[in-house]
Amino acid sequence: MDNLFTYIAAIKGHSSDVVIATQETHSHQYIDDGVEVNEEQTSYVFNNGVVLQYRSEKDSLNGTPEHTADNVCEECWISYQVVESDVYAIRPMKKVFNNKCQEAFWVKIQREQQLAH
Numbered sequence: 001m002d003n004l005f006t007y008i009a010a011i012k013g014h015s016s017d018v019v020i021a022t023q024e025t026h027s028h029q030y031i032d033d034g035v036e037v038n039e040e041q042t043s044y045v046f047n048n049g050v051v052l053q054y055r056s057e058k059d060s061l062n063g064t065p066e067h068t069a070d071n072v073c074e075e076c077w078i079s080y081q082v083v084e085s086d087v088y089a090i091r092p093m094k095k096v097f098n099n100k101c102q103e104a105f106w107v108k109i110q111r112e113q114q115l116a117h
Contacts, residue, residue, distance in 0.1 A: 004092050005110040007052050008080055011044060012107060019047045036060040043083075051084035073101035 010016035025042040042054045058076040078097040082090045097103040 049086045073099035
């Protein structure tokens with residue numbers, strides 16, 4: 001339970017050694033230079049006392065996502081950060097992604113490595 005992936009796997013609904021005890025989500029939207037910014041922050045408390053914060057930020061023009069080609073992942077900012085870990089030395093303490101495709105690829109690789117051990 002010292003790998004950040006263990007906690008992200010639980011959030012994503014994959015089998016994990018930890019269980020989400022509670023979660024609280026806050027959303028915020030604002031306009032920045034004519035661009036609508038959508039932020040979401042969720043705090044997850046796990047059954048072992050670890051607290052993880054998920055944050056995402058996505059820009060939209062005129063309330064709709066920016067146009068991207070079908071084969072390109074839409075840009076967004078995603079982060080997971082351990083904010084309380086009690087006795088667990090979780091590594092890494094923070095993971096940041098530039099889009100959902102990058103996040104999905106990392107999760108896939110981590111799951112494959114976990115299953116190989």
